[in-house]
Amino acid sequence: MTSGRRRTTRPFPWRRSLWIAFLLAPALVVMMLFVLWPLLSAFRFAFYEFNGLRPSGFIGLENFRQVLFEKPFSDWTYNALKHNIIAFLALMVFENGTAFLIAFALLKALPGHRVHQVIVFLPVVLSAVIVGFLWKLFLHPLFGLVNQALALVGIGAIPWLGNESTALGSILFANIWHWLGFPTLVLLAGMQRISKDVIEAARLDGAGDYVLMTKIVWPLIAPSVTIVTILTFIGSFNWFEIPYVMAGLTGSPGGATDVLGLYFYRTAFGSTTTGIQDFGQGSALAVMMFIIVAGVTAIALRYLRRREIEL
Amino acid sequence: MSRRRIGLTFLAASFAWGLAASAARATDISFWTWRQEDKAAYNELFTDFTKLNPDIHVKFESFPDENYPTIVSTALAAGKGGDVIHTHAYGWLEQFVKAGYFEPQDEKTVPSLANQPADALISGTYRADKKVYSLPFASQTLGLFINKDVFAKAGLTPPATWDEFITVSKALKEKDIYPLANGMGTSWFNEMFVAIFTNPFLGQDFVTDLTTGKTTFKDPRYVAALGKLLELRDYMPDGFEGVDYTTAGQLFISGKAAMLAGGSFDIATYRSQNPAINMDFIAPPMAKAGDVPQVTKFFDGGYAVNAKSPNKEAALKLVNWMGTKEFGDKFSALLGNISPIKGVVIKDELLAHVAKLNETAMPHINVVYFRFQKPTGSELLQGDITKMMSGSITPEQLAADLTDGLAKWYTPFQGK
Numbered sequence: 001m002t003s004g005r006r007r008t009t010r011p012f013p014w015r016r017s018l019w020i021a022f023l024l025a026p027a028l029v030v031m032m033l034f035v036l037w038p039l040l041s042a043f044r045f046a047f048y049e050f051n052g053l054r055p056s057g058f059i060g061l062e063n064f065r066q067v068l069f070e071k072p073f074s075d076w077t078y079n080a081l082k083h084n085i086i087a088f089l090a091l092m093v094f095e096n097g098t099a100f101l102i103a104f105a106l107l108k109a110l111p112g113h114r115v116h117q118v119i120v121f122l123p124v125v126l127s128a129v130i131v132g133f134l135w136k137l138f139l140h141p142l143f144g145l146v147n148q149a150l151a152l153v154g155i156g157a158i159p160w161l162g163n164e165s166t167a168l169g170s171i172l173f174a175n176i177w178h179w180l181g182f183p184t185l186v187l188l189a190g191m192q193r194i195s196k197d198v199i200e201a202a203r204l205d206g207a208g209d210y211v212l213m214t215k216i217v218w219p220l221i222a223p224s225v226t227i228v229t230i231l232t233f234i235g236s237f238n239w240f241e242i243p244y245v246m247a248g249l250t251g252s253p254g255g256a257t258d259v260l261g262l263y264f265y266r267t268a269f270g271s272t273t274t275g276i277q278d279f280g281q282g283s284a285l286a287v288m289m290f291i292i293v294a295g296v297t298a299i300a301l302r303y304l305r306r307r308e309i310e311l
Numbered sequence: 312m313s314r315r316r317i318g319l320t321f322l323a324a325s326f327a328w329g330l331a332a333s334a335a336r337a338t339d340i341s342f343w344t345w346r347q348e349d350k351a352a353y354n355e356l357f358t359d360f361t362k363l364n365p366d367i368h369v370k371f372e373s374f375p376d377e378n379y380p381t382i383v384s385t386a387l388a389a390g391k392g393g394d395v396i397h398t399h400a401y402g403w404l405e406q407f408v409k410a411g412y413f414e415p416q417d418e419k420t421v422p423s424l425a426n427q428p429a430d431a432l433i434s435g436t437y438r439a440d441k442k443v444y445s446l447p448f449a450s451q452t453l454g455l456f457i458n459k460d461v462f463a464k465a466g467l468t469p470p471a472t473w474d475e476f477i478t479v480s481k482a483l484k485e486k487d488i489y490p491l492a493n494g495m496g497t498s499w500f501n502e503m504f505v506a507i508f509t510n511p512f513l514g515q516d517f518v519t520d521l522t523t524g525k526t527t528f529k530d531p532r533y534v535a536a537l538g539k540l541l542e543l544r545d546y547m548p549d550g551f552e553g554v555d556y557t558t559a560g561q562l563f564i565s566g567k568a569a570m571l572a573g574g575s576f577d578i579a580t581y582r583s584q585n586p587a588i589n590m591d592f593i594a595p596p597m598a599k600a601g602d603v604p605q606v607t608k609f610f611d612g613g614y615a616v617n618a619k620s621p622n623k624e625a626a627l628k629l630v631n632w633m634g635t636k637e638f639g640d641k642f643s644a645l646l647g648n649i650s651p652i653k654g655v656v657i658k659d660e661l662l663a664h665v666a667k668l669n670e671t672a673m674p675h676i677n678v679v680y681f682r683f684q685k686p687t688g689s690e691l692l693q694g695d696i697t698k699m700m701s702g703s704i705t706p707e708q709l710a711a712d713l714t715d716g717l718a719k720w721y722t723p724f725q726g727k
Contacts (some may be wrong), residue, residue: 053384053387053388053407053409054388054411057365092632140553141494141549141550141553142554143558143561144551156550161553162496162551162552162554163553164697250690250693252496252697253495253697254697254698270381270406272379276685277406
C-alpha cells in the first residue's frame with residue numbers, strides 16, 4: 001500500500017539553482033565591483049607607503065601606528081573620534097529622545113496628527129547639502145536669522161559656527177532638524193504595532209500617560225529601538241555631509257567640528273589649500289572606521305536583540 | 312553626362328575628400344582646470360591658439376576646486392585625464408610628479424620656458440630631479456585692499472605703518488565702519504591673513520634663517536609677529552570668528568568695511584561684483600616708517616602635460632604657446648592675473664601697481680616651503696590660528712605646534 005501523500009519531485013532541480021544564480025549574478029557582480037573590491041583595496045593600501053600617489057612599498061602596520069600613536073596625527077584622530085562619540089550620544093539623547101516623545105504624541109491620533117507627521121518628516125527628504133547650506137545661512141554671525149532674532153532681545157552677534165564651544169552643537173542641531181522625522185516614523189510604526197487590547201487593558205487598570213509610555217510602550221517597541229540605535233551609531237560614525245558643508249574639510253574652527261569622515265577624506269584625498277594626499281594613512285583610517293562600525297554594531301546588535309527578548 | 316560635368320563632380324569629390332582628410336588629421340586635446348569662472352577667457356585664448364595651429368583644437372573642461380585633486384589623481388591613476396592639466400604649485404605638484412603622471416618639460420619640448428623668471432620656475436620644478444613639470448601661469452600677491460571711497464568719505468588716508476593702521480582703524484570704528492573685513496570662517500583665507508600681516512614684521516632675513524635651518528617658527532620674531540595679529544581682533548567684524556571669505560568680500564565691496572586683507576586674484580571678482588567700486592591694493596602695514604613695503608607673493612600653479620596623453624606632441628605645443636608673451640599679454644588682460652612671463656605688458660593700472668609691489672615681495676612661507684609632506688605647514692597653521700585668535704592658545708603654542716609638526720619631515724627643525 002502506498003502512502004496517501006505523494007512526494008513531489010522536481011524533474012530538474014539544477015535548473016532552478018541555475019535560474020537563481022542567474023538572477024543573483026548581476027547584483028553580486030555589482031556588489032563585488034563597487035563594495036567588496038574597494039573595501040579590499042582599502043585594506044591593502046592601509047599596509048603600503050605611498051610615494052606621491054602610487055604605493056611604493058609594504059610597511060606593515062606603520063600607517064596605523066602613525067594615526068594612532070604619532071603626534072600630531074594621533075591628536076587629530078582622537079579629536080575626530082571624540083566628536084563622533086559626542087555626536088552619537090547627543091543624537092541618541094536629543095534626536096531619538098525627542099523622536100520618541102513626538103511618536104508617542106502622534107500615536108494618540110489627536111486632531112491634526114497627520115499634518116504634524118508630514119511636517120516632522122519633511123526635512124528628511126531634503127538633501128544634506130541643502131540642509132547644511134540653509135543652516136549655515138541661518139547661523140551666519142552678521143546676516144543670519146538666528147542672530148537677527150537674538151538682536152531683537154539685545155543679544156549681540158554670536159559666531160555660532162566660528163566659536164569652538166558652539167560650532168559642534170550648532171552642526172548637531174542642524175543634523176537633528178534634518179533627521180528627526182526618521183526615528184519618529186520608525187518608533188511610531190513600532191508603537192502602532194502594539195495591540196490595542198494591551199493599551200486598553202492598561203488604561204482600564206488606571207495607567208496614565210507616563211506609566212503607559214514607560215511600562216507598556218517602551219518595552220514593546222524594543223525592536224524599533226534596536227533599529228534606531230544601530231542606524232544612529234552607523235550614521236554618527238560615517239557623518240560627513242553636514243559637517244563638510246557647514247564647517248569645511250578642516251573641521252573648523254581649529255578642529256572643533258572634525259569627525260573621522262572629514263579627517264579620512266582630507267588625509268586620503270588632500271585639499272587644494274592644505275596640501276597633499278596620503279592614501280596609505282587615509283586607508284588606515286578607513287579600515288579603523290570600518291572595524292569600529294562593524295565591530296560595535298555586531299556587539300550592540302547581540303546585546304539589543306537579547307534585551308528585546310528579556311523585555 | 313558631359314565631360315565638363317564629370318570634371319566638376321570629380322573636383323567637388325576631391326575637395327570633400329580633402330576636407331574630410333584634414334578633419335581626420337586634426338587633433339582634439341582637452342585642458343583640465345578647477346577655474347570654471349575662467350571658461351570664456353580660456354576659450355578665447357584657445358581660439359587664438361587654433362588660429363596659429365589649425366590642426367589642434369582645445370576643449371576646456373573644469374571641475375570643482377575642492378574635489379579637483381581627487382578627480383585629477385583618480386583619472387591619472389587610471390591612465391586617463393586631460394591632455395593638459397592645470398596644476399597647483401610646489402608640494403601639490405610634487406605628489407603627481409613623484410607618481411610619474413606628468414611629462415617633464417625642457418628647452419626642446421617647451422622653448423618658452425626661457426621666458427620664465429627663476430622664482431616662477433621653482434614653483435613648477437620637482438626638487439628631486441630639478442626638472443620642470445608645470446609651466447607657471449600666474450603669480451598671486453597678498454596685500455591690503457582699500458575701499459578708496461570709504462576712506463575719502465571718512466576723511467582718512469590709507470595706513471602705511473602698523474601704528475597708522477591702528478589709528479585709522481580706531482577712527483573708522485568710531486564712524487561705525489568695520490575697519491577690516493576679514494573673519495576667521497575660512498581656513499585657507501586665514502592662512503593668507505597670517506602671511507599678509509606677519510611678513511612685514513618678519514622680513515627676508517627670517518625666511519633665510521628658516522630655510523637654512525638656523526631658526527624655527529619658535530623664533531621670537533615669529534612669535535612676536537603672531538602676537539600683532541591679536542591686536543587686529545578689535546577692528547574685525549562682530550562675530551569675526553564665523554565671518555567667512557565670501558562675507559568678507561561682500562563687506563568690503565559694499566563699503567561696510569574699509570579694508571580687506573586678501574589676494575590680487577580677487578581684483579577681477581570684486582570689480583565684476585561691484586563695477587562701481589573704487590579700490591586700491593597696497594602693501595600691508597610696515598612695522599615702522601622707512602621699512603620696505605612687503606606684500607606676499609607665490610606662484611599659483613602651472614600647465615602640465617599628462618604623461619599618458621595620446622596627444623603629447625599637441626599638448627606640449629599648447630603648453631609652449633602658453634609660455635609666450637602673446638599669451639601672457641592677453642591672459643593678464645582677460646583674467647586680471649599677473650602672468651610671470653618676461654616682458655608681459657599689464658595695461659590695467661591697478662594690476663600694474665600690484666606687479667610693481669611684487670618687486671619687494673616676501674614669499675608665502677608655508678606654501679612655498681612647507682607643503683611637501685604631511686603634516687603640511689598649512690594643515691598645522693590653519694588648525695591653530697582660529698584657536699589663537701579666539702584666545703584658546705597663545706602665539707607661543709601655535710609656533711611650537713607648527714615647528715614640532717613640521718619636524719616630522721623637515722629635518723632642520725628636528726630636535727629644536
